[in-house]
Amino acid sequence: MALTLPPEFSTPLSWPDQPGNGLRTSQGITRVLRIMLALALALWFLLPLVPLVLWAFADRWSFPAVLPQAWGWEGARAALAQGAIPAFGHSLLLGLLVSAIATPLGVLAARALAYHRVLFAPAVNVMLFAPLALPAFVAALGLNVLLLRLHVPPFAGVVLLLTVYALPYTSYVMRVAYGAHDLAVEEEARLLGASPWQVMWRVQLPLLAPALARAAFLAFLVGWSDYVITVLVGGGTIVTVPLLVAGAAAGTGNDATVALLSAAALLPPLVLLLGVGLLGRRPSGKPTAKSMNGNLP
Amino acid sequence: MRRFGTGLTRRAPHSTRRRRFSTLMAGVGAALLALSACSAPAPAQQDFASWDQVVADAQGQTVRLWMYGGEEQGNAYVDKTLIPAAARLGVTLQRVPVADTKDALNRVLTEVQAGTRDGTVDLVWVNGDNFGTGQQAGAWSCGWTDLLPNMGLTNPADPLLANDFGTPVDGCEAPWHKAQFTIAYNSATVTDPPHTLAGLLDWAQEHPGRFTYPAPPDFTGSVFTREVLNSVSGGYQNVPLQYDQKAFDRLTPALYSRLKELAPALWRQGKTYPKTSAELNALYAGGQVDFTMTYGPAELTKLVADGTYPAATQVLTLTEGTVGNASFLAMPATSGHQAGAMVVANLALSPEQQAAKADSRVWGQFTVLDTAKLDPAQRALFAKLPQSPVVPSYEVLSQNASPELSAAWVPALDDAWRRLVLTGR
Incomplete structure (x- = not known):
């Protein structure tokens, strides 16, 4: 919880972003430095995108020209000709499926580890993180033999393996969220007569929404950006954007196509990130001074 | 971390459930072990009595051609020329772009290890060490190229087509085009x-x-x-x-x-x-x-x-x-659509496709066909190709080729x- 509890009841409560809270207000040189740091960070993130966008619409750009000599849609034409639209559809489907499976699993694992007695909890923790240490290539080569023998359909195999690779992210994010989650709030709702479902939908879910959105976003990225597992386990039955990008990037003279596909591939995660940012706000809006002071004697 | 021992969260240890779970896990583990221990059955080598039978079997099959995706012209040739031509023969051809041919080989190797007979790699554009590695692992279906009618238009004595970087071809891959360093x-x-x-x-x-x-x-x-x-x-x-x-x-x-x-x-x-x-x-x-x-x-x-x-x-x-070489279309032994793959390999060898592919505006790949074996109409297809302003003809390029x-x-x-x-x- 972002709320800092005052030492005694007589001290009036104040929210960090309320005017007059000295903790968050920087002045003079500190303020200038803070703004400059923020600008530098923004530049740091945006700068690499500039050549990407320039390349995407450059029909000709050869050394040592600073800017492209010819602008056009050659990159877009080539990307469309190579099946960019179905590939985006497949990638979106894969990302959403992985997210839809790995997020609830991460929630269950994190909740169990946070609140329940779990046998060999440290070992379970290590297991949950293990996929991060195992190169995807090794896992795909080894496990695909097993998946083939079990006659798991290629697409199901891809979703299954990518879900495992997304689990460390979702369970970690949710673990942190449950660590900061105050169960007393849920108990209070129960005491006030809420059913377990109501507690889940009206209390737990809104409180955990920002973390859930973050976890789902990370899981989406795992499905969205994978190459190795999609190729080896998918067996060519599903051609995603990373396959197109990697294939085109391996050749010469495809810079515009690669740049356009990469820049376009940034858009869906960016849209989702904005969504996460919106969800990440306090669900109930800013509390008023009245509601905060209402229960004071 | 805070823990709350309230009725809301506390769980009695479910010893029976846990026991059942561990039994289940042991069972799954044993099954996995058994699955990975059993030796892979030798992949099926389909035998066809005649080309007509191949063509008949190929009807309605979907063939996946895995190829390096870095050549935009190559991708466009397959998408716009080869795929429609295959469709006219009743075979659905799909192109799978990969960053490296090794990715396709790795997929095939897992299929071989698993004893798959309906694999998803039906043709691979391959040569050199990728072909040799696959050959060592028994990944390729062999002895099928003799059945292809259009193989008769190639020169059997051509050293580039008989050996692929020192590995005998042995009918394990059908030639596709020639290249010259x-x-x-x-x-x-x-x-x-x-x-x-x-x-x-x-x-x-x-x-x-x-x-x-x-x-x-x-x-x-x-x-x-x-x-x-x-x-x-x-x-x-x-x-x-x-x-x-x-x-x-x-x-x-x-x-x-x-x-x-x-x-x-x-x-x-x-x-x-x-x-x-x-x-x-x-x-x-x-x-x-x-x-x-x-x-x-x-x-x-x-x-x-x-x-x-x-x-x-x-x-x-x-x-x-x-130095010169040829590249090929290899058919994995695990392919589930061997008849369809053979129809596509034969189509890719046809004078019409070879000539279309040799056009420098399309892809500019040199033909593997022996011009001496073509009839005048087929030879005319190659004769009317425009001369590239940059690349000399294959005859000039491949002079004294090693x-x-x-x-x-x-x-x-x-x-x-x-x-x-x-x-x-």
């Missing part, structure tokens, strides 16, 4: 082009910083070192095709001393090399070096036309010739290059 230069800056490889190395020393080659084990850089080996050995006839240590010890000191001598005159004084042929191509496209090299001269025409390469780009024809050394030479040469040339300065 080609060095290209910017004739606007190189006014005195050399005509031998030795002359090229001398030119590089006289013009410091204007030449380099990709670092082996990059495919193209590796070919370049083999070209230099042929040159310093006094011609490819003096280098045995099959690898043996004695020949290596006798021939390679001259190779590496020449390359070490050359290094300070290379781009960035030879302190660093382009890691891939794509990086060398980018240096050439940017005018930072005056030469580039490729095993796929087909792409030169398009790269010059679209302005990636300087307009004055020309192919350097060497009097002693360069065959590829066996695959065993490659890692030995690459490794010694790294030890003696890259780090030995």
Whole structure:
């Protein structure tokens, strides 16, 4: 919880972003430095995108020209000709499926580890993180033999393996969220007569929404950006954007196509990130001074 | 971490449930062990009595062709020309783009290990060590190319089609096109082009910083070192095709001393090399070096036309010739659509498809067909192809062509290059 509890009841409560809270207000040189740091960070993130966008619409750009000599849609034409639209559809489907499976699993694992007695909890923790240490290539080569023998359909195999690779992210994010989650709030709702479902939908879910959105976003990225597992386990039955990008990037003279596909591939995660940012706000809006002071004697 | 021992969260330990769970886990574990321990059954080799039977079986099959996706023209040729033609024969052809042919091979190897008979890789555009590795692992279906009617239009005595980098082809892959190692230069800056490889190395020393080659084990850089080996050995006839240590010890000191001598005159004084042929191509496209090299001269025409390469780009024809190879369509033994794959391989060999593919505006890949075996109408298809302004005809390019050394030479040469040339300065 972002709320800092005052030492005694007589001290009036104040929210960090309320005017007059000295903790968050920087002045003079500190303020200038803070703004400059923020600008530098923004530049740091945006700068690499500039050549990407320039390349995407450059029909000709050869050394040592600073800017492209010819602008056009050659990159877009080539990307469309190579099946960019179905590939985006497949990638979106894969990302959403992985997210839809790995997020609830991460929630269950994190909740169990946070609140329940779990046998060999440290070992379970290590297991949950293990996929991060195992190169995807090794896992795909080894496990695909097993998946083939079990006659798991290629697409199901891809979703299954990518879900495992997304689990460390979702369970970690949710673990942190449950660590900061105050169960007393849920108990209070129960005491006030809420059913377990109501507690889940009206209390737990809104409180955990920002973390859930973050976890789902990370899981989406795992499905969205994978190459190795999609190729080896998918067996060519599903051609995603990373396959197109990697294939085109391996050749010469495809810079515009690669740049356009990469820049376009940034858009869906960016849209989702904005969504996460919106969800990440306090669900109930800013509390008023009245509601905060209402229960004071 | 806070823990709350309230009724809301506390759980009685479910000993029965846990026991059931551990039994289940043990069962799953045993099943997994059994599954991975059982030896893979030998992949089925489908036998067809006649070509008609192949064509009949192929109807309605979906064939996945896995190929390196870095050649835009190659992708476009398959999508716009080969796929519609296959559809007219009743076969649905799908192209799977990969960054590296090894990805396709790895998929096939897992299928072989699993004993799959309905694999999702039906054809692979392959040659060289990828073919050799697959052959060692029993990944390819063999002896099927004799059935293809269009194989009759190739020359069975053609050494490029009989051996793939020293590995006998044995009917395990159908030829698709030929390639010739080609060095290209910017004739606007190189006014005195050399005509031998030795002359090229001398030119590089006289013009410091204007030449380099990709670092082996990059495919193209590796070919370049083999070209230099042929040159310093006094011609490819003096280098045995099959690898043996004695020949290596006798021939390679001259190779590496020449390359070490050359290094300070290379781009960035030879302190660093382009890691891939794509990086060398980018240096050439940017005018930072005056030469580039490729095993796929087909792409030169398009790269010059679209302005990636300087307009004055020309192919350097060497009097002693360069190394040539062929690339193939291999059919994995695990393919579940072998009849369809054979129909596509035969279609790809047809004079119409070979001629369409040889057009430099389409892809510019050299044909594997023997023109002597074509009828006049088929020969006319090739005769009316436009001449590329950059790339000379295959007859000119492949003059005095040398065959590829066996695959065993490659890692030995690459490794010694790294030890003696890259780090030995």
